[in-house]
Amino acid sequence: xxxxxxxxxxxxxxxxxxxxxxxxxxxxxxxxxxxxxxxxxxxxxxxxxxxxxxxxxxxxxxxxxxxxxxxxxxxxxxxxxxxxxxxxxxxxxxxxxxxxxxxxxxxxxxxxxxxxxxxxxxxxxxxxxxxxxxxxxxxxxxxxxxxxxxxxxxxxxxxxxxxxxxxxxxxxxxxxxxxxxxxxxxxxxxxxxxxxxxxxxxxxxxxxxxxxxxxxxxxxxxxxxxxxxxxxxxxxxxxxxxxxxxxxxxxxxxxxxxxxxxxxxxxxxxxxxxxxxxxxxxxxxxxxxxxxxxxxxxxxxxxxxxxxxxxxxxxxxxxxxxxxxxxxxxxxxxxxxxxxxxxxxxxxxxxxxxxxxxxxxxxxxxxxxxxxxxxxxxxxxxxxxxxxxxxxxxxxxxxxxxxxxxxxxxxxxxxxxxxxxxxxxxxxxxxxxxxxxxxxxxxxxxxxxxxxxxxxxxxxxxxxxxxxxxxxxxxxxxxxxxxxxxxxxxxxxxxxxxxxxxxx
Amino acid sequence: xxxxxxxxxxxxxxxxxxxxxxxxxxxxxxxxxxxxxxxxxxxxxxxxxxxxxxxxxxxxxxxxxxxxxxxxxxxxxxxxxxxxxxxxxxxxxxxxxxxxxxxxxxxxxxxxxxxxxxxxxxxxxxxxxxxxxxxxxxxxxxxxxxxxxxxxxxxxxxxxxxxxxxxxxxxxxxxxxxxxxxxxxxxxxxxxxxxxxxxxxxxxxxxxxxxxxxxxxxxxxxxxxxxxxxxxxxxxxxxxxxxxxxxxxxxxxxxxxxxxxxxxxxxxxxxxxxxxxxxxxxxxxxxxxxxxxxxxxxxxxxxxxxxxxxxxxxxxxxxxxxxxxxxxxxxxxxxxxxxxxxxxxxxxxxxxxxxxxxxxxxxxxxxx
Ligand SMILES: Nc1ncnc2c1ncn2[C@@H]1O[C@H](COP(=O)(O)OP(=O)(O)OP(=O)(O)O)[C@@H](O)[C@H]1O
Ligand SMILES: [Mg+2]
Numbered sequence: 001x002x003x004x005x006x007x008x009x010x011x012x013x014x015x016x017x018x019x020x021x022x023x024x025x026x027x028x029x030x031x032x033x034x035x036x037x038x039x040x041x042x043x044x045x046x047x048x049x050x051x052x053x054x055x056x057x058x059x060x061x062x063x064x065x066x067x068x069x070x071x072x073x074x075x076x077x078x079x080x081x082x083x084x085x086x087x088x089x090x091x092x093x094x095x096x097x098x099x100x101x102x103x104x105x106x107x108x109x110x111x112x113x114x115x116x117x118x119x120x121x122x123x124x125x126x127x128x129x130x131x132x133x134x135x136x137x138x139x140x141x142x143x144x145x146x147x148x149x150x151x152x153x154x155x156x157x158x159x160x161x162x163x164x165x166x167x168x169x170x171x172x173x174x175x176x177x178x179x180x181x182x183x184x185x186x187x188x189x190x191x192x193x194x195x196x197x198x199x200x201x202x203x204x205x206x207x208x209x210x211x212x213x214x215x216x217x218x219x220x221x222x223x224x225x226x227x228x229x230x231x232x233x234x235x236x237x238x239x240x241x242x243x244x245x246x247x248x249x250x251x252x253x254x255x256x257x258x259x260x261x262x263x264x265x266x267x268x269x270x271x272x273x274x275x276x277x278x279x280x281x282x283x284x285x286x287x288x289x290x291x292x293x294x295x296x297x298x299x300x301x302x303x304x305x306x307x308x309x310x311x312x313x314x315x316x317x318x319x320x321x322x323x324x325x326x327x328x329x330x331x332x333x334x335x336x337x338x339x340x341x342x343x344x345x346x347x348x349x350x351x352x353x354x355x356x357x358x359x360x361x362x363x364x365x366x367x368x369x370x371x372x373x374x375x376x377x378x379x380x381x382x383x384x385x386x387x388x389x390x391x392x393x394x395x396x397x398x399x400x401x402x403x404x405x406x407x408x409x410x411x412x413x414x415x416x417x418x419x420x421x422x423x424x425x426x427x428x429x430x431x432x433x434x435x436x437x438x439x440x441x442x443x444x445x446x447x448x449x450x451x452x453x454x455x456x457x458x459x460x461x462x463x464x465x466x467x468x469x470x471x472x473x474x475x476x477x478x479x480x481x482x483x484x485x486x487x488x489x490x491x492x493x494x495x496x497x498x499x500x501x502x503x504x
Numbered sequence: 505x506x507x508x509x510x511x512x513x514x515x516x517x518x519x520x521x522x523x524x525x526x527x528x529x530x531x532x533x534x535x536x537x538x539x540x541x542x543x544x545x546x547x548x549x550x551x552x553x554x555x556x557x558x559x560x561x562x563x564x565x566x567x568x569x570x571x572x573x574x575x576x577x578x579x580x581x582x583x584x585x586x587x588x589x590x591x592x593x594x595x596x597x598x599x600x601x602x603x604x605x606x607x608x609x610x611x612x613x614x615x616x617x618x619x620x621x622x623x624x625x626x627x628x629x630x631x632x633x634x635x636x637x638x639x640x641x642x643x644x645x646x647x648x649x650x651x652x653x654x655x656x657x658x659x660x661x662x663x664x665x666x667x668x669x670x671x672x673x674x675x676x677x678x679x680x681x682x683x684x685x686x687x688x689x690x691x692x693x694x695x696x697x698x699x700x701x702x703x704x705x706x707x708x709x710x711x712x713x714x715x716x717x718x719x720x721x722x723x724x725x726x727x728x729x730x731x732x733x734x735x736x737x738x739x740x741x742x743x744x745x746x747x748x749x750x751x752x753x754x755x756x757x758x759x760x761x762x763x764x765x766x767x768x769x770x771x772x773x774x775x776x777x778x779x780x781x782x783x784x785x786x787x788x789x790x791x792x793x794x795x796x797x798x799x800x801x802x803x804x805x806x807x808x809x810x811x812x813x814x815x816x817x818x819x820x821x822x823x824x825x826x827x828x829x830x831x832x833x834x835x836x837x838x839x840x841x842x843x844x845x846x847x848x849x850x851x852x853x854x855x856x857x858x859x860x861x862x863x864x865x866x867x868x869x870x871x872x
Contacts, residue, residue, distance in 0.1 A: 301739065321741035332739055341733040352729065353740030361722045368720075 004053035006039055006210075008395065010387025013039045015210045016053070021155065026177060026187045028201035028219075030194075030231050032427045033399025034385035035207040037190045041157045044188075045077040046070035074154035078144040078161060080398060080425070081336060086133035090143050091115045093132055094150050118149050122176055137287050138169035145176065156180065158189045160398065162196055163424050166286045167455050168488060174200045192399070192427050193454075194224035206230045232429035241479075242439050244463045248277030250313075251447035252416045257307035259293040267293035269471040270307070275416070275447040280438070282450045282462030282479065286491050290471035291420070291451050292333065298418050298449065299323050299330045311416060324353055327415035331405055331422055333451070339405045342394040346386060347375040349393045350408050357412075374411075382407040383430060398425045403434075410437050416447040423457060435461060455484055469493050519794045526838035527792065527806070534831045548817060555816025556809045561698075562816055568699040569815075570808025571769070572597070572779065574707045575762030576786025577793065577800040578714060579631075579755040583649075584795045585718060586751040587731040592638055592653030593759040594783025595660035596631035600760020601767045602664050603630030605774035608685030608767065619688040624706070624764045631760015632753045634660065639752035643745035649752065657783070668776050680776035691769040703765035708801055710758065715797040727751060759783060781829075788832040791839040807832060 006014040014036045021027055031037050042048040044055065046064030055062050057073055064070045067077070084093050091108075094115050100107040115128045124142050132140060141161060148156050162170045177187055177200060191197060197204060197219060204217040204227065214230055228236045252275040259268035267290045275281045285291055296302040298309060300316075300323035309316045311326055323330070332338035340349050351360050351371055360371055375389040384403045386396055393404060402425050409417065422438065423431045438461060442448055452458045458465065459479045467475040467490040475482075475490050482490070482499070489499045535545035556562045576593045583590035590596075604627035614622060634656060641647040668680040677683075691701035718724035729737040730747040738744055766778050789807055793799030807828075814828045 299739070300741075319741065319743070320739060321743065324741045330739065337733070337735055338739045339736060341729055341736050343732050344728065348725070348729075352736070353742075355722055355725050361725075364722050365720055366722055366725055 004040065004043060004050045004055075006036070006043065006048065007051050010391070013210050014043075014050070017207070017210070017212045019205065019212065019215065021186050021188060022203075023186055024181050024184045025202040026181055026189060026200055028197040028204045029188055029190045029207065030192075030197065030204060030227060031207035032209075032231055032385075033403070033425075033430060034397040035231075036210040037207055038159055038397060040207070041077060041159060041188060041190065044070070044155075045075055045157060047077075071151050074152055075157070076148035076151055076153035076155070077157040078141065078148065078159065080160045080163065082140050082144055084132045084140060084143060087131065089131055090126060090128045090135075090146070093143055094147050098151065115146065115150065118146055122146075122149065122179060124176075136169075137164045138166070138172070141165070141169075141173065142176070149180075154185060156185055156187045158187065160190050160192070160425055162191055162193060164287070164453060166453055166491070167484070168286075168492075170196065192425065192431075194227050194428065197227065198224060208233070228428045231427065234429070236428050236432050241460050244278045244280070244442060246278050246443075246445070247463065248445055250274045251277045251279075251311070251445075252449070253310045254298070255308050255310070257294070257297060257309065258305040259290070259297045259302060260305050261293055266305070267471050268297065268304075271468075271471070271473055272307075273466060273473065273476070275449060277445040277447060278442055279463045280442050280448045280450055280461050282452070282458040282465045283468055284455060284458050284465060284487055284491060285451075285468035287453060289468050289491075291468060293471075294468075295330075295333065295418055295420055295451065299328065327413065329409040329412070329414040329417045331409055331417070331419040333420035335402055335405055335424070340393050340401055343392050345390050346379070346384070346393050346396065346404060347372055347389040349404050350375040350378050350389070350411075352408065354408070354412055378407040378411050381411070383433070399427055399430065402426050403430060406434055406437070410441065414441070414446065416449070417441060418449050420451045421453060422450070423452075423454070455487060459484070459487075467491055475499075519796075523792050523794060523799075523803075523839060526835050529838055530831045530834035533834055534827060537830065538827065551817045552810065552813030554813075556813035562812060564695055564698040564700045565815065566808040566812040567704055567805065568701075568770075568808075569811045570804045571700070571704045571707060571765055572762040572782040573785055573789050573807050574704070574711070574800060574804035575758050575765065576782050577789030577804050578707065578711055578786075578797055579758035579762075580786040580790035581793065581795045581797055581800055582714060582758065583751050583755040584790065585731050586727045586747050587734065588642075588748060588751050588755070589650050590635070590638075590653060590752065590755045590759075591650050592634060592656045592756070592783075593786045594779060594781065595653070595657035596634045596756040596759035597763040597766075597779050597783045598660045598664050599634045599763070600627035600631035600757075601763030601774050601778050602667070603627055603760070604689075604764035604767045605682050605685060608689035609683050609773075611689075612686060614688065616688045619686065620691055620768060623685070623689040623768055624691075624703075624761060627760045627764025627767070628757040629760070631763065632757035634760075635752035635754070635756020636749065638756070639749035642752070643748055649748075664774070665776055668774060672774070681771075682774040684773045685767065689768055690772060691765070693769075699770045701765065701769035703761075703769050706761070707765075710761075711797045711801050714754075718797065723747075723750070759786070785829075785832060788836045788839075791836050794839075 004014050004017045017040060019040065029037050039048060043050050046067045046069050062073060085096070088096070091112050095111045100110045112128060119126060119128055124146065126135065126139050126142055132143060135143065161173060165173065181187060189200070201219050204214065204219060205212065206214040206217065208231065253273070255272050257268055257271045258266060261267045271294065273281065283291060293302065297304045300318055300320040311328065316323060316326055316328065336342065341352065351374070355361055355366070359367070359374070361367055372389065379386065379389055382403045384396070384400050384407065386400065393401060396404065406422060423434055426434065438448065450458060450461055462479045465477050465479045466473050467487065469491060470493070475496055486499045486502060489502065490496070535549065538545040538548050556566045576597060579593050580590055604623050607626035608623045611619065611622065638649050638652045638656065641652045642649050665680070668682055672682045673680060674683045691703055694700045694702065694704070718727065726737070726742045727747050729740065729742055730744045734744050762782060763778065767774055771778065785807065789800060789803045792806070793803040810828050810831065814825050
């Protein structure tokens with residue numbers, strides 16, 4: 001790719017970027033939120049058209065009008081938000097669009113055997129006949145990769161693939177990636193987790209503000225500290241823990257909570273815990289073990305089967321409105337579907353849920369001027385990268401969308417926060433800032449429940465840690481009581497005793 | 505900021521351009537069909553526009569025809585904002601017409617203007633009640649409003665048909681209709697010998713009010729949120745059911761007012777077939793306006809012009825009136841799926857581009 005330039009209204013997303021990708025290498029693309037990583041890859045994948053610049057494959061100039069052109073040249077992209085049809089089986093999802101045919105009918109037999117062969121070859125360990133909706137996130141991602149392999153991808157682009165995975169799943173993903181590399185596939189991986197870059201990449205490329213500032217860093221010659229400096233231009237201290245200075249009485253408590261999902265399955269089974277003033281309670285667990293349902297019950301989105309939730313000793317119940325009014329803030333796990341209204345402006349999204357507050361509306365009239373000023377302050381404080389808060393929130397980069405949600409919740413007064421994956425997709429610099437804001441909230445003597453797929457993050461932020469497995473709390477410990485390996489074992493259902501033996 | 509306001513303007517221009525393009529293509533295809541029918545489409549179109557815009561009688565007829573369309577178009581636009589596709593506008597219009605007629609006939613103690621206003625209000629309540637029923641089905645039982653709307657249309661039109669053929673039909677009347685409403689309930693005309701009444705002014709004011717409601721008030725904010733992402737709205741503590749109910753009641757009330765306007769301004773009574781699909785034509789009106797209440801004013805007038813013109817033509821030549829319905833339907837198709845027109849245009853454009861920049865670009869390796 002040479003001299004790629006892309007301009008959006010008010011933003012120069014890419015400025016004369018020259019990028020190259022060798023055969024059979026894993027390239028890690030780093031950069032701050034809004035640096036232009038996704039845009040660059042979308043251009044390579046034919047989803048966006050560059051304003052200027054050219055793309056060459058093996059020296060031959062190509063121009064893609066749409067992703068189908070790119071796929072025809074062996075370029076496939078796995079998006080951060082998967083694009084699978086939940087009601088279809090794995091096979092159906094994989095072959096959708098390029099079904100093998102027998103006359104006018106789909107040749108199911110051929111499709112199935114080809115997909116099964118791929119599953120075998122890459123040791124994917126998924127059932128080709130399973131419905132996608134029944135798969136875990138990690139498995140769904142494998143289906144996405146399978147789609148790419150089925151289309152004979154020579155170049156595989158992964159946009160923040162590990163953001164939704166547990167450490168174990170990440171390891172599995174990397175095994176696959178290395179295997180693919182040996183087969184001669186070139187891989188571009190966008191990630192904000194520098195450890196992963198160190199672990200898997202052959203070469204690192206760094207974008208800053210749409211400009212390529214490094215394109216040949218070898219992970220062997222550097223360390224995460226240095227990489228983060230390259231990205232944000234200053235030193236980042238990420239590893240240090242800040243235990244709570246002062247933990248008070250019980251603030252938020254959950255008693256014998258049982259929650260069923262829509263289909264009537266019990267997902268949270270008789271769970272009880274307390275969060276005290278000035279405490280961050282972390283919940284570690286593999287996605288799909290009841291975290292979703294627990295959060296929904298603690299934010300008023302579902303009514304629990306039984307049990308109760310107390311805030312300051314008084315029962316909390318009703319709808320999401322009642323929970324918000326009582327001062328329970330919520331950072332939802334799925335920002336695109338639950339957290340943001342994509343076509344609405346950044347300004348509107350900054351106040352979503354708080355529109356009834358007197359500083360946002362008076363006599364049922366929206367105070368647009370005040371809201372604009374407020375949103376502008378939030379934007380500056382949280383460093384949301386955008387030319388204006390009047391732009392639709394969908395025009396923001398993934399990380400900046402997440403910052404809008406964080407800004408919305410942390411800029412208002414709350415008694416308790418229910419936070420899921422607060423820094424998903426956020427760069428190291430902003431991560432540091434958000435962590436500090438979360439500490440500030442806690443240090444005001446408030447309670448916080450933290451759920452994150454990122455084990456490092458839960459361990460770092462929490463003052464106390466619960467492990468959830470199949471809807472039950474299986475361990476209640478200090479964050480550093482167990483090693484990550486032990487936590488991993490607990491999360492996969494090993495008993496506390498057996499895990500303690502491993503440590504001993 | 506500056507850049508942004510420029511962008512907002514350009515968005516508006518694009519929206520307008522898209523609607524205009526859709527209309528143009530629809531008229532063009534309409535022209536082709538006319539030609540296929542053995543008529544000269546130039547002649548027909550001139551006749552239409554001469555008929556509707558050439559004379560003051562035509563202009564008045566255009567605005568009069570636009571009035572019920574504007575009510576139902578506004579009704580549809582209100583629903584769409586919350587993600588509700590109100591297909592029950594026709595039934596709501598009938599119900600509104602019926603309740604208005606009843607109040608216009610039997611409430612006999614009110615003085616002139618008050619009686620007319622109360623009668624209109626009765627129409628709004630009648631239509632709104634049907635909307636409420638649909639909203640209740642939707643929020644209580646999860647029945648999609650698209651289906652219940654269509655079902656209620658049939659039920660209500662048959663029900664009113666029964667009433668005007670039996671219980672409400674005066675002995676002396678020859679055709680199925682109710683007794684005339686009292687003079688005090690009639691809407692005043694804006695010009696003599698025309699069916700154009702103050703209802704049009706009421707409707708324009710309502711369009712403006714609804715626009716302000718959507719843009720300025722907290723309800724508008726919540727409705728937009730629910731319409732664009734119901735799940736995120738729920739997470740934000742916004743009661744989606746409430747918004748659906750409110751939108752359907754308001755939407756139904758607009759259609760009901762349309763029915764009242766027909767009763768109080770045109771027929772002076774409730775007649776069997778009071779609307780020839782005004783309820784359904786609200787959809788193309790709203791679509792052409794990009795579902796913007798202010799745009800509805802203009803879109804309704806535009807369709808009014810076409811319809812009135814076609815009526816005029818119909819009096820002199822034999823062009824079937826249905827031709828206007830076809831143009832309306834085409835507008836919906838092209839506004840709803842602009843890519844039908846846009847993608848061929850883009851293909852042609854990129855083809856031309858390739859042709860003249862292709863060899864040069866490859867030679868110099870210049871930017872595309
Ligand atoms: N559709 C769009 N309209 C306007 N601006 C856009 C659009 N898409 C992206 N941008 C802008 O382009 C810039 C680069 O965005 P991009 O999504 O490539 O960032 P990124 O490096 O992937 O960031 P992140 O790590 O947060 O995902 C951002 O400033 C963003 O606001
Ligand atoms: Mg991105």
